[in-house]
Amino acid sequence: xxxxxxxxxxxxxxxxxxxxxxxxxxxxxxxxxxxxxxxxxxxxxxxxxxxxxxxxxxxxxxxxxxxxxxxxxxxxxxxxxxxxxxxxxxxxxxxxxxxxxxxxxxxxxxxxxxxxxxx
Amino acid sequence: xxxxxxxxxxxxxxxxxxxxxxxxxxxxxxxxxxxxxxxxxxxxxxxxxxxxxxxxxxxxxxxxxxxxxxxxxxxxxxxxxxxxxxxxxxxxxxxxxxxxxxxxxxxxx
Numbered sequence: 001x002x003x004x005x006x007x008x009x010x011x012x013x014x015x016x017x018x019x020x021x022x023x024x025x026x027x028x029x030x031x032x033x034x035x036x037x038x039x040x041x042x043x044x045x046x047x048x049x050x051x052x053x054x055x056x057x058x059x060x061x062x063x064x065x066x067x068x069x070x071x072x073x074x075x076x077x078x079x080x081x082x083x084x085x086x087x088x089x090x091x092x093x094x095x096x097x098x099x100x101x102x103x104x105x106x107x108x109x110x111x112x113x114x115x116x117x118x119x
Numbered sequence: 120x121x122x123x124x125x126x127x128x129x130x131x132x133x134x135x136x137x138x139x140x141x142x143x144x145x146x147x148x149x150x151x152x153x154x155x156x157x158x159x160x161x162x163x164x165x166x167x168x169x170x171x172x173x174x175x176x177x178x179x180x181x182x183x184x185x186x187x188x189x190x191x192x193x194x195x196x197x198x199x200x201x202x203x204x205x206x207x208x209x210x211x212x213x214x215x216x217x218x219x220x221x222x223x224x225x226x227x228x
């Protein structure tokens with residue numbers, strides 16, 4: 001079964017850091033581009049970041065550029081999102097999603113992990 | 120950045136009825152790289168339609184997509200009980216950011 005499982009979400013204070021993980025199984029992880037998307041509960045979806053299959057090309061939303069870093073370990077079939085200098089507006093459910101190529105739709109999503117930034 | 124607008128915000132229909140959802144983009148979507156996703160409460164989004172009109176694997180044929188340029192439509196021919204959910208459109212063909220529409224909620228009348 002093709003599966004993505006996020007973890008690492010937590011309650012963190014403003015200015016703090018958190019690293020999210022997305023464990024992939026059931027497919028050849030190293031062949032896919034990966035994305036992070038976030039969603040405030042009850043609100044819309046917001047694209048956060050993208051990483052190509054070998055980890056050499058990254059893109060970020062302006063709202064997280066310079067604070068978040070996307071990376072992957074293809075040997076461990078895992079995608080990461082390092083989140084620094086967290087703000088209240090970063091509070092959301094974070095989903096990872098896979099795409100086959102750069103301009104393909106997001107065909108498989110994880111179940112999400114909740115990040116809450118609050119004092 | 121391409122801005123997506125969806126209408127209506129909420130669609131109240133009965134099972135068996137036809138649902139027509141609209142997605143408009145602020146610029147023409149290259150290659151018709153427009154997708155539709157379904158999201159139910161507490162669940163992740165699920166890909167329904169890609170390339171404006173192609174159904175994703177396992178999606179019933181009561182779901183269809185159409186449109187090009189800046190105007191796109193998702194049609195559910197006969198609503199089943201499991202179709203009541205929120206639907207998002209997304210453009211994924213241009214450079215980042217890969218923007219989503221605000222969503223249309225289809226609820227039971």
